[in-house]
Amino acid sequence: MTATLAPVGPAASGQTWTCPFCPLLCDGYTLDASRPALVDSACPTAAAALAHFGAAPLAATALVGGRVGGQVVDAEQALAAAADILAASRQPLFAGLATDVAGMRALYRLANDCGAILDHVRGDALMHSTRALQDRGVFYTTLAEIRNRADLVLCLGTNPAAHYPEFFRRCAPAADAVQGREIVFLGARAAAGVAGLEGCSTEEIPLAGDLFDTVALLGARLAGRRVGEVPPVLEALVTRMQAARYTVIVWESASLPAHGALIAEGIQRLVNTLNRSTRAAAFCCGGGDGGYTANQVLTWLSGLPLRSGVHARGLVHEPLRYATDRLLADGAVDALLWVSSFGPELVPPATALPRVVLGHPGLGARLAPREGQDGGQGATVFIPVSTPGIGAAGHLFRADGGVVVPLAPIHDDPLPTVAEVAAALCARLARRRAIAGGAQ
Amino acid sequence: MSTLRLRGGRIVDPANGIDGDLGDLCVRDGRIVELPAAEAVDHEYDVSGMVVMAGGIDLHSHIGGGKVNLARMLLPEDHRINRRSDNPLELASAGCCTPGTLATGYRYAEMGYTAAFEPAMAVSNARHAHLEMGDTPILDHGAYVMLGNEEVFLRMLAEGQDVERVRDYVGWAINATRAMGVKVVNPGGISAFKFNQRKLDVDQDHVHWRITPRQVVQTLARAVHELGVPHPLHIHASNLGVPGNVDSTLATMDALEGLPGHLTHLQFHSYGTEGSRKFSSAARRLAEEVNARPNISIDVGQIIFGQTVTASGDTMRQHANADLGSPRKWIGADIECDAGCGVVPFRYREQSYVNALQWAIGLELFLLVDDPWRVVLTTDHPNGGPFTSYPHLIRLLMDKSFRDEQLAKLHPEVAANAELREIRRELSLYEIAIMTRAAPARLLGLTDRGQLGVGAAADIAVYREDADREAMFTTPEYVFKDGALVARRGRIEATPVGGTHYVEPEFDRGIERSLARYSEAHLALSYRHATISRDELCSCANGGALLPCRLHGRAERPA
Numbered sequence: 001m002t003a004t005l006a007p008v009g010p011a012a013s014g015q016t017w018t019c020p021f022c023p024l025l026c027d028g029y030t031l032d033a034s035r036p037a038l039v040d041s042a043c044p045t046a047a048a049a050l051a052h053f054g055a056a057p058l059a060a061t062a063l064v065g066g067r068v069g070g071q072v073v074d075a076e077q078a079l080a081a082a083a084d085i086l087a088a089s090r091q092p093l094f095a096g097l098a099t100d101v102a103g104m105r106a107l108y109r110l111a112n113d114c115g116a117i118l119d120h121v122r123g124d125a126l127m128h129s130t131r132a133l134q135d136r137g138v139f140y141t142t143l144a145e146i147r148n149r150a151d152l153v154l155c156l157g158t159n160p161a162a163h164y165p166e167f168f169r170r171c172a173p174a175a176d177a178v179q180g181r182e183i184v185f186l187g188a189r190a191a192a193g194v195a196g197l198e199g200c201s202t203e204e205i206p207l208a209g210d211l212f213d214t215v216a217l218l219g220a221r222l223a224g225r226r227v228g229e230v231p232p233v234l235e236a237l238v239t240r241m242q243a244a245r246y247t248v249i250v251w252e253s254a255s256l257p258a259h260g261a262l263i264a265e266g267i268q269r270l271v272n273t274l275n276r277s278t279r280a281a282a283f284c285c286g287g288g289d290g291g292y293t294a295n296q297v298l299t300w301l302s303g304l305p306l307r308s309g310v311h312a313r314g315l316v317h318e319p320l321r322y323a324t325d326r327l328l329a330d331g332a333v334d335a336l337l338w339v340s341s342f343g344p345e346l347v348p349p350a351t352a353l354p355r356v357v358l359g360h361p362g363l364g365a366r367l368a369p370r371e372g373q374d375g376g377q378g379a380t381v382f383i384p385v386s387t388p389g390i391g392a393a394g395h396l397f398r399a400d401g402g403v404v405v406p407l408a409p410i411h412d413d414p415l416p417t418v419a420e421v422a423a424a425l426c427a428r429l430a431r432r433r434a435i436a437g438g439a440q
Numbered sequence: 441m442s443t444l445r446l447r448g449g450r451i452v453d454p455a456n457g458i459d460g461d462l463g464d465l466c467v468r469d470g471r472i473v474e475l476p477a478a479e480a481v482d483h484e485y486d487v488s489g490m491v492v493m494a495g496g497i498d499l500h501s502h503i504g505g506g507k508v509n510l511a512r513m514l515l516p517e518d519h520r521i522n523r524r525s526d527n528p529l530e531l532a533s534a535g536c537c538t539p540g541t542l543a544t545g546y547r548y549a550e551m552g553y554t555a556a557f558e559p560a561m562a563v564s565n566a567r568h569a570h571l572e573m574g575d576t577p578i579l580d581h582g583a584y585v586m587l588g589n590e591e592v593f594l595r596m597l598a599e600g601q602d603v604e605r606v607r608d609y610v611g612w613a614i615n616a617t618r619a620m621g622v623k624v625v626n627p628g629g630i631s632a633f634k635f636n637q638r639k640l641d642v643d644q645d646h647v648h649w650r651i652t653p654r655q656v657v658q659t660l661a662r663a664v665h666e667l668g669v670p671h672p673l674h675i676h677a678s679n680l681g682v683p684g685n686v687d688s689t690l691a692t693m694d695a696l697e698g699l700p701g702h703l704t705h706l707q708f709h710s711y712g713t714e715g716s717r718k719f720s721s722a723a724r725r726l727a728e729e730v731n732a733r734p735n736i737s738i739d740v741g742q743i744i745f746g747q748t749v750t751a752s753g754d755t756m757r758q759h760a761n762a763d764l765g766s767p768r769k770w771i772g773a774d775i776e777c778d779a780g781c782g783v784v785p786f787r788y789r790e791q792s793y794v795n796a797l798q799w800a801i802g803l804e805l806f807l808l809v810d811d812p813w814r815v816v817l818t819t820d821h822p823n824g825g826p827f828t829s830y831p832h833l834i835r836l837l838m839d840k841s842f843r844d845e846q847l848a849k850l851h852p853e854v855a856a857n858a859e860l861r862e863i864r865r866e867l868s869l870y871e872i873a874i875m876t877r878a879a880p881a882r883l884l885g886l887t888d889r890g891q892l893g894v895g896a897a898a899d900i901a902v903y904r905e906d907a908d909r910e911a912m913f914t915t916p917e918y919v920f921k922d923g924a925l926v927a928r929r930g931r932i933e934a935t936p937v938g939g940t941h942y943v944e945p946e947f948d949r950g951i952e953r954s955l956a957r958y959s960e961a962h963l964a965l966s967y968r969h970a971t972i973s974r975d976e977l978c979s980c981a982n983g984g985a986l987l988p989c990r991l992h993g994r995a996e997r998p999a
Contacts, residue, residue, distance in 0.1 A: 016968060027966040101571060102979075112531045134516050137769040137783075142564070143964035144776040148591065149634060174962050245636065275759065279636045281774055299512050300504070300572045302533055303519035303540035310532045314522045395567065395980070402506035402775055404567035406969060406976060 014039045018407050020100075020342060020389035021049035023287045023399035024143075026166050033410045036390075043165045052343050052362055053390050057413045060361030060384035070369070070380060079421070082356040082381045083428040089335035089354070092116045095123075095324045096338040097306075098289040098346055100394035100407070103339065103418030104297035108310075110337075110422045113429045117309035117333065118298060119324045121346050122291040125254035127319050129284050130295070130305055132264030134319075139271045141248055141281035142400035146171035149279075151179040152244035153200075154237075156267065157211045158252040159188045160285050161196075164399070167250075167285065168196025179245065184237060187211060205233045211256070215266035222273045241270075246279045253286035285399055289342060292397040324349060341385050341418050354379040358421055360387060386415040443468045443481040444923065448488035449902060452869050454878040455494075455891030459870045465492055467898040470923035474894055483925075487902050490917055493873050494890050495554025495899030496830075499880040500674075500704050500739050501821040503544050503581065504558045504572030506565045507751040507781045510771045511538040511822065514783055515749055529932050537748045537822045545577035545935070547828055550927045552901030552916040555889065555941075556827075558583040559623050559674060559704065560753045562779035563590060564965070566617035566972060567980055570940065574981035578926050578934075580889075580899075582620030582941035582987075584674050585613055586753050588656045589630035590778035592958050597659060598649040604948075610663040611947025612955065616971040618942045620884065620989065621671035622664050623704070625753040626678055627653035627692075630780040633756035640756070642678055642691035653678050657695040665699050667945035668991035670885020672700030672737065677709045680757045684713040686722035690729060698735050702883060705741025705820040707802040719794060721801045721859060727808035737883055738809065739816035742802035742833055743795065744825025749785045751822065758782020777962060788825070796850035800858040806837055807865045812874040813882065830876075831913035837867045838909045885989050886941065898923035939985030940977060 017031035019038070022045050030039040034055050038046050062078030063070035073081070086092060094111055097104065097120045111118055120126055132138065146153070150171070160167040172195075173181050181200040183190070187207035207214045208231050220227045221238040241247045249267050256263055267282050274280035287295070299305045304315050307322035320326070327333045328351050336355040338348035344362030348355055357367060361384040388394030391413025395404050416424075446465040451458050466475040475481065502508050512519065512535060522534035533542035548556060556576075561569040561583035573581040587593060587610060596606055610622065628651060629640040635648045642653045661673040677692040679685035689709040693701070703709070706726065714720035730736050747766075752758050755772055762770040762784050771783040788795040802824070809815045817834070821827040836843050847855050867875075881890025888896045900920040906912035919927040926934050959967040974986060 016966065018966075018969075027969055105575065105982075109531065130513065133513055133771065135769065137514060137771045139772040141774045142776045144564075144962065145634070145774045147964060148777055148962055149774070170964055176961070246634075275772075279634065279774075281772075296509055296568070297571075300509050300541045301531070301575055303512055303522075303535035303538070303543065304516060305513055310524075312524060314524045315519070315532050315534050317516055317520060393979070395571065397568075400776075401510075402562065402565045402568060402773070402781075403965060404565075404571065405965065406567070 015410070017410065018389055018405055019046050020387070020396055020407055021046055022164055023292060024164055024166055024170055025396055025398045025405040026170065027405055031410065036410060041166060045165055049343055052360065053387070057391055057411055057415070058361040060364065060415065062384065063364050063380070063382040065380060070364070070382065078381055078383050079424050079428060082383065083425055083432065085335050085354045085356050085379060085381060086114050086337070086425065087429060087432055089114065091333045092335040092337060093324065093327055093333040094118045094337045094339070096121045096340045096346060096348065097294040098340045098342050099294070099418040100290060100388040100396055101293055101297055102394060103341065103422065104294050105301070106419040106422035106426070107339065108298060108301045110426050111310050113426055115310055115312060116337070117322050117327065119307050119322055120291050120294045121289055121340070122254065122286070123306060123323055125286055126291050126295060126306060128253045128256050128260035128264050129286060131261040131319055132268060136265045136268050138268055139275065139281050140401065141283055142403065143171045145281070146248050146283065147174050148177065149246040150248045151181055152240060152247045153181060153183045154241070154247060154249045155183065155185045155188055156215070156249055156251045157187045158250070158255045158285070159185055159191055160250050160252060161191055161194045163252065163254070164285050168194055170196070172196040173199065182240070186237070187214065205237060208234055211263055215263055215270070219266055219269045219273065222270055241274060241280070242278065244278065247274055249280070249282045251282065251284055253284055283400065287397065287399055289346065290396060292399065292401065296397050339418055341387050352378055357382045358385045358418055360384070361415070383421055384415050385421060386413040386417050391415060392417045441469055442923065443475065444483040444485065445475065445481045446485050446487045446492055446900070446902060448486060449490050449492035451492045451892060452873045453494065453892040454870055454874045455881065456893045465892060465900065467920070467923045470898050472892055472894055472896045472898050485918060487917070489905055491869060491903045491905060492892070493552070493901050493903070494877045494892050494896070495901050495919065495921065496552050496876045497880040497886070497890050498548070498553055498556040498818065498821070498827060499816050499884060500559045500818045501556045501827055502558060502560065502751050502823070503556050503576055504541060505561055505569035507560070507753070507783055508538055509572065510781065511749045511751045511783045512540070514769060514771055515785060518747070518749070527932055529935055537826050538751070541572050541575040542577060545579050545938070546932050549578040549919055549921070549932065550930050551828070551830065551914065552903065552919050553579065554899035554919070554921050555580040557581065557620060557884070560625060561585050561617060561619060562753065562775055563613060563617055564776035564778050570618060570972065570977060570980035573940065574937070574984060576938065578921055578936060579938045580941060580987065581938055584621040584623035584671070585617045585619035586625055586779055587613055587622050588624035588627045588660055589780070591631065591962065592955065594628065594631055594646065594649040594651060597651045597655060603659065603662060605951065606659055607663040607666055608947040608951040609955070610660065611667050611945040612951050614667070614669065614943060614945055615947070618940065618972050618977045620941045620943055621669055621674055622660060623674040623676065624656060624660050625676040626680065626756055627656035629653065629678060629756045630753060633759065633780065634774050638756065638760070640678060642688045642695065654691065654695040657692055658697065661696050661699040661701055667947070669943050669945055670989060670992055671883060672702045674702045674704055676704055676754065680708050680754055681761060683711050683719045685709050685711050686725060689726060693729060693733060693736055696735060700735050702737045704739050705818065705823065706738045706805055707741045707743065707798060707824065710801050710805060717793060719797065721797060721804060723801045723804035724808055724859060727805055730814065731810050737814040737816070738805070739818040740802050740805050741818055741820035741824045743788050743798045744819055744829040744832065745788045745790050745795070745799070746825065747785070747787045748822045748825050749783060751783045753779055753781060755780030755782045758784050776964065790850050793851045793853060796854035797858070799850065800847070800854055800860040803836060803843065804860050804863065807863045812871045813879045815875055816880050816883065817875040831910045834872055834913045835908070835910035838872065840864060840866050884941070885992070887990065937982050937984040939987045940981045941987045941989055943989045943991060945991060
């Protein structure tokens with residue numbers, strides 16, 4: 001990550017825009033909708049995502065078929081085929097779930113109709129933070145608090161700018177901030193030339209062992225416990241954290257190894273210890289591709305977070321067992337509904353199961369062709385959907401959890417939204433139930 | 441056009457002075473009307489032997505927004521034990537202390553409630569709060585925006601800006617967040633905790649901004665009053681849960697200088713320091729003050745024994761209480777230079793001296809305040825206990841012998857010494873109807889709710905008479921929302937989308953220039969997203985009705 005993110009030009013022409021392509025949801029930059037491209041940010045994430053869209057709405061058609069290539073069908077035929085797959089399934093999995101609030105609202109209703117299990121494409125990373133929260137809790141902070149308060153930012157095992165390119169600009173110190181800011185990269189490279197670091201001192205400190213060891217060591221020393229050999233730089237870091245007015249520990253759930261929830265718990269311990277004498281908080285970079293949105297909406301509707309299933313006996317929450325890969329490997333599900341509305345790159349996992357794919361128009365061509373029968377094993381239905389923030393309005397949750405940012409379309413899109421497709425599928429399933437009920 | 445008639449019920453409608461008169465109640469197109477006895481109706485219900493009241497209104501219940509959802513995430517154990525309803529109208533939704541929004545709507549409606557208000561909506565979390573409330577079926581809803589801890593407000597106060605300008609800011613904030621009122625939580629204290637201050641008394645300086653909670657309360661109460669917002673400033677006072685906090689509670693009442701103020705979950709602010717344990721009830725002292733001050737209204741925040749979770753914006757006090765939590769885990773947050781959040785699970789135990797006394801203090805407040813129009817029945821859901829315990833609470837208030845039985849089970853020192861033992865008062869159905877419908881409607885400025893007069897919205901609960909008031913209030917025979925039957929004998933019959941109550945006070949839009957500058961320099965959201973438009977509110981609220989509330993001293997504005 002060496003690209004400079006300084007403004008590349010004045011916002012001579014363009015419109016204010018909210019970027020849906022990473023959970024920072026930058027809403028302060030300008031879009032040249034004719035390309036489309038950001039004018040005053042060189043964010044590579046946004047640039048790569050925008051490359052999948054044109055100045056005009058993308059043309060796309062639904063595809064149905066198990067056979068190689070798939071067959072172009074109209075929207076009604078696609079919905080009928082998708083309803084066939086869901087109606088025939090005894091245990092469907094709704095996964096991907098890269099959508100907005102409205103999409104999740106409608107998908108939950110559909111999940112109730114089908115008895116589905118729900119997981120997100122970033123489920124593994126989300127579970128690191130979710131499980132730590134369920135077991136220990138969390139003390140977190142938000143972008144504006146970091147801007148105004150943080151005098152020590154400790155980036156733990158990650159340089160957030162690598163995957164969240166505008167991170168440091170979004171939380172850059174307020175112009176009238178009284179104190180300076182030190183940014184410490186612990187076990188991560190401090191990239192030069194990243195916008196938002198002006199006026200901050202930066203430093204790299206190596207891990208002492210792995211991330212588990214380092215967090216444990218910091219925890220012990222902050223709590224005043226004597227532990228064997230502590231590298232002097234870490235000892236000095238502990239002293240700086242204790243002296244800082246507001247330490248923010250930045251971490252990234254997707255960069256953690258297996259059992260990363262234990263690191264998340266360790267970070268929470270660091271913050272709790274510091275908060276007994278000074279002030280500190282954590283900031284977790286994560287929740288992209290609508291991950292936090294899916295988790296928030298599912299939690300408020302059902303009471304339980306992602307990796308829950310709506311079963312006949314009730315809701316079941318299984319943070320490990322209901323992982324997409326594991327469910328597919330175990331043969332525990334018999335159909336897949338895959339949702340990926342932000343781009344063509346999140347393709348569904350390899351499976352021979354019947355699948356319904358609601359996706360960016362470009363996703364259809366990326367679906368691996370496979371052998372199979374219409375409606376049966378190997379069947380595929382692809383329904384292109386609109387992207388929130390490009391072709392449709394919407395709402396997404398920002399990385400810091402509580403801020404919901406509205407998205408506005410940059411052009412009128414003839415494609416339906418995920419919410420519209422899910423509602424149409426609900427209506428079809430209800431009609432089938434009514435007909436089946438009437439026939440009995 | 442659809443009509444219905446409830447025939448022969450005992451009508452308890454305190455807003456219209458009706459106390460148990462036998463009569464018919466008629467409805468046309470969702471409104472209460474007078475119909476000739478002979479006129480045929482689409483649906484007729486024989487409700488003889490039953491009590492007919494307006495739908496219940498909960499003016500303080502944490503039903504939606506960031507901290508409620510965090511509470512759900514923190515306690516999967518509260519939600520794991522669940523069974524799918526056999527009712528196809530109900531989507532799966534679990535939880536007892538903090539049920540999912542869907543279950544929240546179903547359980548409230550089954551209990552005869554037709555509206556609930558989220559009392560702690562952070563400015564930066566307003567969209568989230570409206571989204572969750574929009575997914576709470578059947579109930580009408582609204583929220584109070586939390587002010588008094590935003591850096592921009594404290595800065596204005598510290599700079600000594602004109603009261604008119606601060607009032608414009610408050611008017612802007614109410615409009616921007618589509619709020620129904622204003623709540624202040626630990627005035628200045630949430631911000632002070634961000635600056636590592638651990639205690640903030642009413643006349644103590646905020647370490648950074650050098651302003652006091654007294655100034656915050658005074659300024660906000662005045663602004664809310666002058667803007668014509670019907671609901672008085674909703675106040676979560678300083679020092680929640682601290683022994684001896686009765687003094688700061690009284691000082692907070694004084695800070696109002698006669699302006700209207702609603703002190704919420706007063707139970708948590710009614711503690712003395714007498715006795716060997718330095719923890720005592722100050723309920724009588726506070727009740728006498730409330731009786732003597734007509735500008736004050738309260739809700740109680742009764743605690744109910746068992747597991748719950750406390751979700752509050754009061755980071756300072758929740759951090760201090762986190763070590764007392766059970767199970768031992770908690771969530772805290774510093775939020776966007778405008779708010780904070782603390783979520784701490786609690787298990788209230790009968791054999792705990794402190795919990796037993798808290799229980800007694802709550803009931804003492806209910807029973808010692810003379811005017812039921814100024815006391816609203818709440819448990820501060822979920823902080824004192826879940827809203828589903830209201831029928832139990834109603835029985836405690838209406839039945840002295842039941843109350844005594846419960847008291848006898850508690851920590852022996854409380855059972856033997858609580859002043860509650862000596863209080864003989866048993867509330868009547870009329871008084872319960874005031875505390876659960878008529879008073880909250882009046883305190884919120886809802887002129888056509890909480891009552892059954894001609895023209896009122898047909899939000900109606902019909903209860904089968906039962907000497908066991910807990911059983912009676914748990915399962916009403918019929919519940920109507922805007923004239924539609926939504927629950928019958930504890931079973932959901934329809935799930936309409938509820939409406940959103942909010943106010944639109946006028947303010948000088950000149951304030952926006954400086955707010956935009958402040959936002960640019962200090963915040964992390966573009967100022968163009970600071971305000972929720974009516975259209976956006978509608979989409980957040982799932983297409984439910986928008987119910988702008990009339991301001992004091994102004995003609996009704998078109999919706």
